Amino acid sequence: MTASVKQRQVVTILSAVGLTWYIILWSFGVLGCLIARKRYRLRPRSPLASEVASAVPGVTILRPLKGLDTNLYENLESTFTQEYPNYEIIMSVADKHDQALSVVRDLLTKYPNANAKVIIGEEVVGVNPKVNNLIRSYRQAAHDIIWVVDSGVMAAPGTLARSVDALIGPPSSVLNHSRRKIGLVHHVPFAFSSGGGKLGSKLEEAFLNTNHAKMYIALNTIAIDSCVVGKSNLWRRSDVDRVNGSEKFIPNADQGGSQTGERGLAVFGRYLAEDNMIARAIWHELGQRHELSCDVVRNAVGHMTLSDYVWRRVRWVRVRKHMVFAATLMEPFTESVVLGLIGAASLQHLVGLSAWILLLVHFLAFIFVDLDVYASLAGHPLPAATRWQFIGAWGAREILALPIWMLAMFGSEVEWRGKKYQVLRNGEVVRASGHGDTVPFRPSVHRV
Structure with a gap:
């Protein structure tokens, strides 16, 4: 066999592998799009919203605060207006001079009958300032079910009730006993910025509301492993108090078994991505699965510059590469630009079609699917007034994805x-x- 024949065979094999990968990734994207349509375009009212307080599980909402985040008043107020009969709100700040306290006091005055309070002062249990801020509130929580909500997040009034529905599940049955217990409920973030938002804010909107949401929903539908972001998570304190982040399965977890040594929220203070690590601990150590609620949480991204956006993405890629290296290594091959080049080159070699035509069809299909995901999460199509601005930000985000990943892979320091x-x-x-x-x-x- 001549060298040229061998070379053609190698190229054919690589093209077949590339096409297979292309089809798999497109299947993921379409799955995320279809599940988004099914899950988020109809959000029924939970029956728990109409129950008396004694008939539903109590929930403690923890709000860690630092400074005057964008939309802070409205974000915090959304927890005061939840349609759920039995919950308390604990807001926490590390410093008595924190500007967020003025907003907290205004809300406590506006809602005098709410079961809400603020805790001032932190306990330093690790390097993660969010965990340090939360730990005292966590220990004082009156209820076992904990809902940790970032300060930049706003939730619709029915979110808590529907999330508790998802956590406790339907009444026991033979079918339910065959499934793993739900240990954590989380929400897809839907980003928004004000009309004067900077370029970085627009890129963050385009990223979170399309490709990120699509893949996040698909991965959580397949659910072969934990995949959680921490802007809004609901879990049981009694579960977190049994794990230590080692991800080693507890053999008697179903009977209430625990890890030895230090356990609970404090041990996750050694991670920046404590939310992801708590979720992984619940999944791997307790053998419990996660559930996406049918709600999104609105995430105010503020006035983020291009530099802010780039270094934010770099930070989380660098964190992820030390947690799930193989998955992080594969990230560029899931993005539209690299994936499109793989698909076009593979099909051109195998079928003989023009790579340029294939790339054009690829990107048109990609943006169509992403805008459909946006419409599902938002509850309406992309507004005509901002359509082209959003599409431009979407295109810039896709082009920047590979350079940002390359920058992130060479380094381990984050800010x-x-x-x-x-x-x-x-x-x-x-x-x-x-x-x-x-x-x-x-x-x-x-x-x-």
Whole structure:
């Protein structure tokens, strides 16, 4: 066999592999689109919303706060207006001079009958400032079901009731006993910015409301592993108090077994992505699955510059590569540009069609599916007044995806809320000094 024949055979095999990958990824995208249509275009009212307080499980809503985030008043108010008869709200700030306190006090005055309070002062249990801010509120929670909601998130009035529905599931039956218990309910974030939002804000909207949501929904539908972002998560404190983040299965988990040694929320203070690690612990250590509610949570992205957007994406790619390296390594091959090039080159070799025509069809189909996902999450099609601006941001996001990934892969230092961290192999982080050194963690307590 001549070298040229062997070369053609290798190219044919690679083209077949490329086409197979292309079909698989498109199947994921279409699945995400179809499930989004089914799940989010109809959100029925939960029967729990009309029950008396004694007939439903109690829920503690934890709101960690720092500074005057965009839309903060409306975001926090959305937890005061939940259509659910039995819940408390605990808002927490680390510093008594935090500007968020003025908004909190206004809401406590507006809703004097709400079961709500604020806790000032943090307990430093790790390098993650969000966990440090939450830990005292977590320990004082009156209820076992905990709903942790980021300050930048707004939830519709029926969200809590429908989420509790999803967590506790329907009445027991033979069918239900054959399925794993639901240990965590989470929500797809739907980003929005004001009309004067900067370029980074528009890119974040285009990313979260289309490709991210599509793949997030598809991965959680297939559910072969944990895949959770932490803007809005509902879980049981009694479950989190049994795990330690090791991801080692507890043999007697179904009978209430626990890991040995330190457990609970505090142990996740060593991670930046504590939400993802809690979800993974519930999945792997307790053998419980996750459920997406039929609600989205609206995420105010504020005035994010292009630089803000780039470094935000770099931060989370660098965190992910130390947690799920293989999946992070494959990310560029799931994005529209690289995937389109793979598909066009494969089909051109195997079928002889023009690569340019194939790329044109690919991108038109991709944007069509992504805009359909947007419509499902938003409850309406993309407004005509912002259509071309959004499509332009979508295109810029797709083009930037590969350069941002490449920048992120070469480095392990990240910056979050003005502090620098070094990401370690297992996804843990340590404070970085700024001179290439790391700062060891020393637990302490700061209370006001």
